[in-house]
Amino acid sequence: MDFADIFKTTVTRLMESNTLPICDWLPWEFLCPKVQERGDLCTFTVLRTVMKTNKALNTFYNPCEWCDIIIESLPKTQEMSEVSTENGIINIRLAQKIQTPLQPIDPAFAMQPIGFISSCFSEKFGTPRQSNKNTGFYSKYSRGEITLLNHVNADSLDGLEEFSHIWLIFVFHKSTHSKLKSKVKPPRLNGQKKGIFATRTPHRYNPIGLSLCKIMKIDGKKIMVSGIDLIDETPILDIKPYHPADCLNEFSMPGYIKNPIYIYDVEFHDYAIERIRIIKEKYPLKFYTAEEDWIEIIREVLSQDPSTVHTKLKHQDQGLYAFKIDFLYVVYVRHCEKSSHLVVNVIHHFEAEIHELRTEAWLSDMKDTLISIGVLKSI
Amino acid sequence: MDFADIFKTTVTRLMESNTLPICDWLPWEFLCPKVQERGDLCTFTVLRTVMKTNKALNTFYNPCEWCDIIIESLPKTQEMSEVSTENGIINIRLAQKIQTPLQPIDPAFAMQPIGFISSCFSEKFGTPRQSNKNTGFYSKYSRGEITLLNHVNADSLDGLEEFSHIWLIFVFHKSTHSKLKSKVKPPRLNGQKKGIFATRTPHRYNPIGLSLCKIMKIDGKKIMVSGIDLIDETPILDIKPYHPADCLNEFSMPGYIKNPIYIYDVEFHDYAIERIRIIKEKYPLKFYTAEEDWIEIIREVLSQDPSTVHTKLKHQDQGLYAFKIDFLYVVYVRHCEKSSHLVVNVIHHFEAEIHELRTEAWLSDMKDTLISIGVLKSI
Structure with a gap:
């Protein structure tokens, strides 16, 4: 036997007959979390709900009064060995332990983007x-x-x-x-x-x-x-x-x-600066126009090491990485020991075969290219 | 004819045939707000959506490429007098003005209380x-x-x-x-x-x-x-x-x-203090035990005038008001000219015929009672 169900049925019936005042905005689900079942004791906190006013009835009930109405209406069974109320809380002691704890169903609120x-x-x-x-x-x-x-x-x-x-x-x-x-x-x-x-x-x-x-x-x-x-x-x-x-x-x-997350120096290879100039002539960015701003935002992102804890632990050694800002893919070398990032290449979204971008193979090819043109030695 | 529909049908078909990569979390509704119709010009901003990667396909598409695929797939009708693309944006000029502006349907996010x-x-x-x-x-x-x-x-x-x-x-x-x-x-x-x-x-x-x-x-x-x-x-x-x-x-x-909202002095009539002592002996509050705390919270609430702008404008004169804190109903006199509140009575939730509480009739009776016992003169 499920006491929460008995309670629910009883209260619902009393509500329907207008004997119990429940605020109209308050769905049944709001009451459920207040039902506590511990061992053989089933507690219904009526106190918090009866303080609401029912707009239709426009009345207040004393919670003790409310408890009395509920208890009187509960079907008397052998399983209920003891029933008492105290400050608006109904305590029902059951003859046997409750097997299935109540799973409250909470209402969800639908939020729409503005x-x-x-x-x-x-x-x-x-x-x-x-x-x-x-x-x-x-x-x-x-x-x-x-x-x-x-x-x-x-x-x-x-x-x-x-x-x-x-x-x-x-x-x-x-x-x-x-x-x-x-x-x-x-x-x-x-x-x-x-x-x-x-x-x-x-x-x-x-x-x-x-x-x-x-x-x-x-x-x-x-x-x-x-x-x-x-x-x-x-x-x-x-x-x-x-x-x-x-x-x-x-x-x-x-x-x-308070531990700083600002730990990396950021440097730009001449090749990267040259690449930014070339791209700036040909393609637009969405948010940045001045060349200095392109450089500043790259510097900001890299100064706060963008690597995740996971990446940091996995790749302790230095390596070639890329991140995207606006329409730019920024390729940089992460020097763990020197706590610095060196920007080595910049590619505009419209400029390349984007579908390969930043896969391991792409980074590997990028590395070979940068080595072949003398931007990188070997890392 | 509805161009948004034509566009939608075309893109949906392309998506279904795996020709266009759309990120799986991105519902169609997210694309809609980017369709702009001004006069006879219908603009579809593809740029912002194609930058997503489709996990299943694991590929990126160049937005220009994406635009080309869409344009090629659009049914050629007389209504489309001009079609062009620019930086991932498709501009379609129609032979006649668009009659019904698109109403985007935005997805709602369901939030559950924790x-x-x-x-x-x-x-x-x-x-x-x-x-x-x-x-x-x-x-x-x-x-x-x-x-x-x-x-x-x-x-x-x-x-x-x-x-x-x-x-x-x-x-x-x-x-x-x-x-x-x-x-x-x-x-x-x-x-x-x-x-x-x-x-x-x-x-x-x-x-x-x-x-x-x-x-x-x-x-x-x-x-x-x-x-x-x-x-x-x-x-x-x-x-x-x-x-x-x-x-x-x-x-x-x-x-x-920066305008202060803390403007009211709060005083307690001896009768109210006496009432607090009596109640404290008989009934509990939920959040407060010490008598000083009962007084402090009442003082705090009343020092920040709880009246709404509406109330203030409507009731310029002094009058009897009540508010509820924990299980207490606090009755006070609002002296507009003196910028002060005088607490004159306190009633516990369990103590009274609650269903009448704080209606105009109740406040009127309260006033008469307080006058008869000498707490109030006439207000």
């Missing part, structure tokens, strides 16, 4: 982590453009131009792991695990991200932003202005949060 | 607005308890105890306005309107709230918090630790954000 961001970062690899000057790294040159969708009125942005920064609440749309782990390895902890709610990992129960960025310009339904860590096409769920209540004077955190 | 908060505030009226010491008001004595649901592992909280503060991302579950307005009246602006994205109003396209609170204690799947502005039973979608990247050294905002 817009999408077009970002200079189109892949996870090379997208910086949220940071600002306080943490030693800030991606000043990162660029993005949020466009509100048709159903969102441009008026909703009225007054936002008076703020310098906004919070973006967004969907981690590229985080599609089939099985959620409750712990992850934060980048600054060299393999040690922490609970996901103690981190900002994209692997969350709800794939919701929170990110701060700077407003550069607002134009109709478009917001140009900088300082972003969002991948191209990220669905935006909400925009909120940053204000003084968000900035705490005193707060504490574990020591590892 | 838990619910049990709060000392059970109603909108009397629940403070998010704030902290920087803004002159901080509800230090507010109390809440977040309980993670069954499907959320307690391990997810591992390491969170090392942080002092957390962000709560939650659902404004009591914000159920039928029609969304794109502008609202912020409390500090005396009736002037601002776009919803320039405010933190609960009336949003997605009912998502962002709130900072202090961790008091973590115990298994429960987090005791203070400094909250959430109503009882609020569904929590995510918890993220507060860290230095959230605190900006330099940011700007409109001047009105």
Whole structure:
């Protein structure tokens, strides 16, 4: 016999007969999590639900009164050896242990994007982590453009131009792991695990991200932003202005949060600089026009080592890597010992046979080519 | 004739025949917003979508190549007077103007609560607005308890105890306005309107709230918090630790954000203090045990005038009001001219005929009673 079911049936009947006031917005599923079953004791916390008012009845009930109505209506069976109430909580002691613990069905909330961001970062690899000057790294040159969708009125942005920064609440749309782990390895902890709610990992129960960025310009339904860590096409769920209540004077955190992630020197080989000049003449970038900006954003991304913990542990040695920024594929050598990155080549998206790009074979060919033209020795 | 449909049919057929690589997570609806129709020009931005890789095919396509495949496959009709491509964008000029603008159907993301908060505030009226010491008001004595649901592992909280503060991302579950307005009246602006994205109003396209609170204690799947502005039973979608990247050294905002909301003196009539003592002997509160704490939380709520802009404008004169905190109904006199609140009575939820509580008739009776026992003169 399932006591949760008996309880549910009874309360539903009482609700239908208007004997019990339940707020109309409150579905049955909201009540379920409050049913606790421990051993042979079944506890129904009525207290929190009866405080709601039923708009139709426009009455309040005393929770104790409510408990009495429920208990009186429960079918009397031998399995219920003891029934008591206390401060709006019904305790039912059963003659035998409960076999099947209740699995509450929680309601889901449907969230619709208000817009999408077009970002200079189109892949996870090379997208910086949220940071600002306080943490030693800030991606000043990162660029993005949020466009509100048709159903969102441009008026909703009225007054936002008076703020310098906004919070973006967004969907981690590229985080599609089939099985959620409750712990992850934060980048600054060299393999040690922490609970996901103690981190900002994209692997969350709800794939919701929170990110701060700077407003550069607002134009109709478009917001140009900088300082972003969002991948191209990220669905935006909400925009909120940053204000003084968000900035705490005193707060504490574990020591590892202060460990720098800004550790790499970035150098450009003359060949890479020459390549940037050639590309600039022929092809456009989406977010950058000045040659200096192309170089600055590459420098920013590489100064915060884009390698994952996994990559770092797997490839301890130096090697050839590539990441994508805007329409550019940037090829660089990672010197672990010197803590430096050397940019050796830059390829525009329109320029190459893209379908081979950045596979191991491609990187291997790239290496041979760079060696043959004297850019690389052997690595 | 509907060009979006022709385009859709063509691209779908190409996708099905594996001629076009579309990332498997990317539903058709994601492509739609990029179809722009202006006058007789129909523009399909292919550029942003073809940069994705199809895991099954494991290939990249050059967007220009992709455009060529699509154009070649489009049925040739008289309506298409001109077709061209440029940097991955297909421009189709039609012989006649487009009559029906495309309405993109955006996908919704289903978010499930990870838990619910049990709060000392059970109603909108009397629940403070998010704030902290920087803004002159901080509800230090507010109390809440977040309980993670069954499907959320307690391990997810591992390491969170090392942080002092957390962000709560939650659902404004009591914000159920039928029609969304794109502008609202912020409390500090005396009736002037601002776009919803320039405010933190609960009336949003997605009912998502962002709130900072202090961790008091973590115990298994429960987090005791203070400094909250959430109503009882609020569904929590995510918890993220507060860290230095959230605190900006330099940011700007409109001047009105600095206007104080902390303006009211709070005094307690001896009768109210006596009532608190009597209640304390007989009934429990859920979040408060010490008498001083009962007084402090009442003081905090009333010091930040809980009246809405609407109430303030409607009832310029002084009057008798009540709000609920934990299990207490607090009755106070609002003296507009003196900018002060005087607490005159306190009633425990278990103590009274609750169904009449705080209706106009109840407040009127309360007034008469308080006058008859000498607590109030006439107001």
